[in-house]
Amino acid sequence: MTRKHETAASAGAARPLRPARLRPRDIVRVGLAGLRARRARTVLSALGIALGIATMVSVIGISASSQAGLLRTLDALGTNLLRVRPADSITGEPARLPSDAAARVRRIGPVGTASATGELDATVRRTDRVPPVETGGILVQAADLDLLRTLDGGTRAGVWLNEGTARYPAVVLGSVAAQRLGIDRTGVQVFIGGRWFTVTGILHPLPLAPEIDRSALIGFPAAQRHLGFDGHPTTLYERSTEESVAAVREVLPRTIDPETPENVAVSNPSDALAARAATAGAFTGLLLGLGAVALLVGAVGIANTMIISVLERRREIGLRRALGATRGQIRTQFLAESLLLSGLGGAAGLAAGSLVTTGYAMLRNWPPVIPEWTLAAAPAATLLVGALAGLYPAARASRLPPTSALTSP
Incomplete structure (x- = not known):
């Protein structure tokens, strides 16, 4: 073996073997x-x-x-609806909204529409044979004629109250109320406050006003004439522009009741849906x-x-x-x-x-x-x-x- 090959062999033997990577x-x-x-x-x-x-x-x-x-759904319904109800009075006596509360609110500049409802001390039953204690959780309320426009609602059957039907024993049922009474068409009669009322309409569900879904609604004149309603609303609904909701909310109590604004509670129904979305x-x-x-x-x-x-x-x-x-x-x-x-x-x-x-x-x-x-x-x-x-x-x-x-x- 030549010296050259010996040198190469010794160098190869000295170099460590490395495993392939x-x-x-x-x-x-x-x-x-x-x-x-x-x-x-x-x-x-x-x-x-x-x-x-x-x-x-x-x-x-x-x-x-x-x-x-x-x-x-919340975006479709809108977040500009405010609900006004009487607050707990400081003196302990039940507070009441003025009878012209809706008219006062309509005078606020940014307000588009305002409508009132008033709860009645009456029950609605399918027939007079049903015991009065079986109310089915249905409220009887007087309602303004433009309530449906304020709530952006519609009728599933029949028509909403108008100038004529609001004076007579006619009633429009909320979606839940109609279901609980077993009524799916207009023209039938229900027993309210000791007399018969004719169903002229059934509403679509109103997510922002579930209390309306559970209500039997009659006109203010008919409520005063036939059921002894005193004319003081218990709930007021108001819509304004989206940008002015906060400002309107601030002035509503003083506008409705300048002497005791603390007796007026204002809430936004869409807040509940927003809270549901958050939670x-x-x-x-x-x-x-x-x-x-x-x-x-x-x-x-x-x-x-x-x-x-x-x-x-x-x-x-x-x-x-x-x-x-x-x-x-x-x-x-x-x-x-x-x-x-x-x-x-x-x-x-x-x-x-x-x-x-x-x-x-x-x-x-x-x-x-x-x-x-x-x-x-x-x-x-x-x-x-x-x-x-x-x-x-x-x-x-x-x-x-x-x-x-x-x-x-």
């Missing part, structure tokens, strides 16, 4: 090979992750869709907790699957170590399997949760909404679960000595 594509191929070898176990383990992610995505999506639907996720935390539990169960399933996989593949691990695979490469292989396993479950769960959200939202006539952060959080949670579940099995596999792994049964 696994490229990302090779890591994925090795991980998928391990999962394909145990397909049934892979599917069952991924199912736990899929259920957890699907639960979390569907809960968040349905809650967001519910809020979007409620806000859409529509009250149970979201609980349901997300259930989804997290399902996700934890899925993580335990993945960890269990990977540990069993390590035990079953001891000879494979020993052979790979004997052929030059490093501990780091063994760890990477099993960690990749865990990540791929959880990733498959997460993708299936994300798709299932999105389908559930869309289907339920369409069933309830809501706009389907899946927050963008959910689409990013679901894969992130999936990979985190996969990494945590695979750390211990991967570390355990990398610590197996090649000799004991090859000789294991």
Whole structure:
């Protein structure tokens, strides 16, 4: 051997051997090979992750869709309706609104329309044979002729009160009142305050005024003539421009009752719907907790699957170590399997949760909404679960000595 070849051989012998590095594509191929070898176990383990992610995505999506639907309804109804009622009097005596309260409110510049109703000490019954105590929770109220315009409502059957019917024993039923009385058409009669009234109309539901839904409404003149109404309204509804709601709300008490404005209470019915929209996720935390539990169960399933996989593949691990695979490469292989396993479950769960959200939202006539952060959080949670579940099995596999792994049964 020449000196040149001797020098090259000695240099080659002195240079340490370095194991080949696994490229990302090779890591994925090795991980998928391990999962394909145990397909049934892979599917069952991924199912736990899929259920957890699907639960979390569907809960968040349905809650967001519910809020979007409620806000859409609120926008359609408008937030410029104010309700005025007598407040608790300082002296303890029941406060009353002036009989011309609606006319006073209409004189406020930004006010578009104002209407009043007055509760009557009377009951409405389907026939005079029904005991008076069985009221069905239905109110009898006198109503202004422009009440329906103020509430932006409409009739489902028949017509609203007019100048003629408001003077005679005619009644318009709210949607709930008509349902409780078993009436679905006009022209029938009901027994109110000891005499018969003819049903001339049935209203559509009024979400901003549920008390009207539960009421039998008659004209102010008929209420005073036939039922002894004193003319003092108990509720006043007012609409103004959206921009002037706050200003009108401030001046309403002093306008209605200048001497004792503290006896006038003003509320915005849309605030209740807005509060519902804000608290529509009250149970979201609980349901997300259930989804997290399902996700934890899925993580335990993945960890269990990977540990069993390590035990079953001891000879494979020993052979790979004997052929030059490093501990780091063994760890990477099993960690990749865990990540791929959880990733498959997460993708299936994300798709299932999105389908559930869309289907339920369409069933309830809501706009389907899946927050963008959910689409990013679901894969992130999936990979985190996969990494945590695979750390211990991967570390355990990398610590197996090649000799004991090859000789294991």
